[in-house]
Amino acid sequence: MENKIKVAIVGYGNIGRYAVDTVQSAPDMELVGIVRRKESLHNQQPNELSGIKVVSSISELPGVQVALLCTPTRSVPEFAKEILAAGINTVDSYDIHNQLADLRLELDQIAKAHKSVAVVSAGWDPGTDSIIRCMFKFMAPQGITYTNFGPGMSMGHSVAVNAIAGVEKALSLTIPIGTGMHRRMVYVQLKPGADFAEVEKAIKNDPYFIKDETHVQQVEDVRQLTDMGHGVVIEHKGSSGNAHNQRMQFTMSINNPALTAQIMTAAARASLKQPPGAYTLIQIPIIDFMYGNPDDIIRSLV
Amino acid sequence: MENKIKVAIVGYGNIGRYAVDTVQSAPDMELVGIVRRKESLHNQQPNELSGIKVVSSISELPGVQVALLCTPTRSVPEFAKEILAAGINTVDSYDIHNQLADLRLELDQIAKAHKSVAVVSAGWDPGTDSIIRCMFKFMAPQGITYTNFGPGMSMGHSVAVNAIAGVEKALSLTIPIGTGMHRRMVYVQLKPGADFAEVEKAIKNDPYFIKDETHVQQVEDVRQLTDMGHGVVIEHKGSSGNAHNQRMQFTMSINNPALTAQIMTAAARASLKQPPGAYTLIQIPIIDFMYGNPDDIIRSLV
Numbered sequence A, B: 001m002e003n004k005i006k007v008a009i010v011g012y013g014n015i016g017r018y019a020v021d022t023v024q025s026a027p028d029m030e031l032v033g034i035v036r037r038k039e040s041l042h043n044q045q046p047n048e049l050s051g052i053k054v055v056s057s058i059s060e061l062p063g064v065q066v067a068l069l070c071t072p073t074r075s076v077p078e079f080a081k082e083i084l085a086a087g088i089n090t091v092d093s094y095d096i097h098n099q100l101a102d103l104r105l106e107l108d109q110i111a112k113a114h115k116s117v118a119v120v121s122a123g124w125d126p127g128t129d130s131i132i133r134c135m136f137k138f139m140a141p142q143g144i145t146y147t148n149f150g151p152g153m154s155m156g157h158s159v160a161v162n163a164i165a166g167v168e169k170a171l172s173l174t175i176p177i178g179t180g181m182h183r184r185m186v187y188v189q190l191k192p193g194a195d196f197a198e199v200e201k202a203i204k205n206d207p208y209f210i211k212d213e214t215h216v217q218q219v220e221d222v223r224q225l226t227d228m229g230h231g232v233v234i235e236h237k238g239s240s241g242n243a244h245n246q247r248m249q250f251t252m253s254i255n256n257p258a259l260t261a262q263i264m265t266a267a268a269r270a271s272l273k274q275p276p277g278a279y280t281l282i283q284i285p286i287i288d289f290m291y292g293n294p295d296d297i298i299r300s301l302v
Helices: A014-025 A073-085 A100-113 A128-139 A155-162 A196-205 A256-271 A294-301 B014-025 B073-085 B097-113 B128-139 B155-162 B196-205 B256-271 B294-301
Strands: A005-010 A029-035 A066-069 A089-092 A117-119 A142-149 A167-176 A182-190 A213-218 A229-240 A243-255 A277-279 B005-010 B029-035 B066-069 B089-092 B117-119 B142-149 B167-176 B182-190 B213-218 B229-240 B243-255 B277-279
Touching: A005 A014, A005 A256, A014 A029, A014 A066, A014 A256, A029 A256, A066 A073, A066 A256, A073 A089, A073 A100, A089 A256, A100 A117, A100 A277, A100 B294, A117 A256, A128 A142, A128 A229, A128 A243, A128 B128, A128 B256, A128 B294, A142 A167, A155 A167, A155 A182, A182 A196, A196 A213, A229 B256, A243 A256, A243 B256, A256 B128, A256 B229, A256 B243, A294 B097, A294 B128, B005 B014, B005 B256, B014 B029, B014 B066, B014 B256, B029 B256, B066 B073, B066 B256, B073 B089, B073 B097, B089 B256, B097 B117, B097 B277, B117 B256, B128 B142, B128 B229, B128 B243, B142 B167, B155 B167, B155 B182, B182 B196, B196 B213, B243 B256
Parallel strands: A005 A029, A005 A066, A066 A089, A089 A117, A117 A277, A182 A213, B005 B029, B005 B066, B066 B089, B089 B117, B117 B277, B182 B213
Antiparallel strands: A142 A229, A167 A182, A229 A243, A243 B243, B142 B229, B167 B182, B229 B243
């Protein structure tokens, strides 16, 4: 096939690793290469990257149409601006909920000026979960929607615990307890000489934890407890006109970075079908994310 | 508010009745009137329609922007063509799965020629369920999706039983038994002198029933058993790249015609944001179905 979509992966952490799989599994895509930090290029590349071009700048990869930004979320704005300005589409899974609307507006201007497309927050939450919440809202407009996360690791909460004095390494698990409330199960590996009781108190008073039921346990080796599984339950009870008690629920149990990489891959495809600008997932027709002939998709899935 | 969307309801059966509620509940819409068959205009209109203009042709309603086609599904193509040709958008919940792709292509030409928009099959299945099936497919492309309907009345199956000799009135309930298989619970009220054993045999051999586990019971009065509740469970197990066992499920328990009317109402709003042509729900961005300022929606729900 001549016209495969030329994709680059920027960043090779959890999500980047899975993105190699998801891009290579897509029948309509070609992985042009991976962009890593200069420092990491001095080392031997991992075995699974043999045969894949690894560079330190996207400009070294010819003909890239879409870049999957698999960097830490805070670096996304910087990379997106630079790559969009080079006329290359970007897809990210930016996950800071209260800043994504502003990021989109900012990238929208840059993308329009350089005839490129950004798909912003193309993960599962924000992302596909947002689509579900919006659908529930237009299907039964009056009512309440709860998003219950877990069980699974919260990156943000784990990082917050890592920053507390005396903590060598930490893991914070999010456990759903219904109606959008969550229990925090925190596992800490202490630095030599640290006092567990003090660490526990500091965690429970941290702004990330102070409002939630939080349990802290000391363990020998946090890495032994870490898996990439996650989940969500989104529940809505509302009314359609005067018909009450319309109940809807969406549930997933998933490998977190793999699903994120897969959604970003679908969004890369969709990016090529939008006019220049920046989009969240709810601004793009569902069919644009899918592989295949549109009329065949309508015939088989609608 | 000056610029409310002017909506007409065409047909006043199960869905049309609920559409009066859902259109009147939408803050951005105005119900201009209801189009009914000429014959029904000779009768006294039901109380709930007092104050609402009821006419026999949409041409008697000035300024209509969108018509919700709440007629029997088989009449949808005829009404849609006529109304689209008058430059008025249409929304239907056409539910014949294997014909909707062709209907869309046909209406697409008429809509483009007359600068109008058709939203085709804007119910829950086909409709919002189709969106969910497509999402599951792009989130975990390899794998199987099962759609399990019920418990709830199947209109098509009930009509098929009504056509069998000796049947006065019938109700066929769809019961989900997993992996997309369904049990049919059929309740029949017989005509005087009809033989139950013969009716039962005829039902079980009918093409609508022959492949399914079917149970037939004789009852005195079918109407006593009829409610408008329905439901669905859509389940998907698949892989994202090489990550297997990605599990997703969508469940609803709903008032069937009320949900259909609500989705059609949302689609009426969306129709005004599309270029001329005919669309299924998967071809329209989710945000277009929603009431409110797009940037506010992105800030609150994404």
